Amino acid sequence: MSIQTKMNESQPPRANTTQTDEQHKYAATFHSPANERTVIVNNEANALQFKAYLSQQFNEITHHPEADHYVESLFEVYSQAPDTKTLLGHxxxxxxxxxxTQAGNTAFLDLTSLKGIIEKLNITSLQQLERLYCCYIPTLHYQNSCIFHGKHGCSLPNWLRSETCNRFMCSELNYFYHHLQQSDHLLTQRASYTKVIAKSDTTKHTYRVSVFSVDEYQELRLGTSN
Known part of the structure; x- marks a missing residue:
């Protein structure tokens, strides 16, 4: 399954600028989606299904070497702007x-993504590819989500993730990114803090609230002052 970057979607409500608010002292406040899943044991069936998927993709690449070439990922592009990368990660x-949550046991690893990884690492066999990926399968992961979606985030390093994972921006993240490009304070004043509120799409329940700068990330306990 592939997700296209939502570059043309309508923007969420404008950020609540609070630079002059002595109570909060946040540069801006944003809203994000929220992962609502619970953490469970990552069972063997998930690993078997992932291996079967890898086998199918590897055979397809072997028989169709003309597949699209690897595309430079957003996180590679951002390597020249480490502050931006850090803030997007926060x-x-x-x-x-x-x-x-939509990746399941495929991790969005399409032919383009895998072909690029295989070429970069000079992988010549399915067994090599399986060993490379399966060592990153976490013991615990979020229920009904990606096999690599562990308790503390993606267990794969950026360079092994799919192009979908490395390039996709939800509308909220896209808005935040464009805000960073249009304002200098978050990148030049490293003591400035951004506040993000993660809410459910369905129930509108608040799951997490964080405040962060380039150098610091902190989650607030729910029920603290807004």
Missing amino acids: FCRTCGGHCC
Whole structure:
């Protein structure tokens, strides 16, 4: 399954700027989606289904070497702007991986993603590919979510994730990213804090609230002052 970047979606409500608010002292407040799943044991059936999927994809790549070439990921592009990468990571951390819940036992690893990884690492056999990925399968993961969606986030390093995972921006993250590009204070004043509230799409229940800067990330206990 593939998710297209929502670059043209309507933007969420504008950020609540509070630079002059002595009570809060946040540069801005944003809202994010929220992962609502519970953590359970990652059973063997998930691993078997993932291996079967890898086998299918590897055979397809072997028989169709003309598949699309690897595309540079957003996180590679951001490597020249580490502050931006850090702040986007903090935003996603607050959400907890709402977009990961559709990946199942495929981890969104399509032919393009796997072909690029196979070429980069000079992988020549399915067994090599299985060993590479299966060592990252976490013991615990979120129920009905990606096999690699562990308690503390994705267990895969960025360079092993799919292009979907590395390039996708939900509308809320996209809005936050464009805010960073249009304002200098979050990148130049490292003591400035952003506040993010992660809410359920369905019940509107608040799951997490965080405040962060480039150098610090903190989750607030629910029930504290807004």
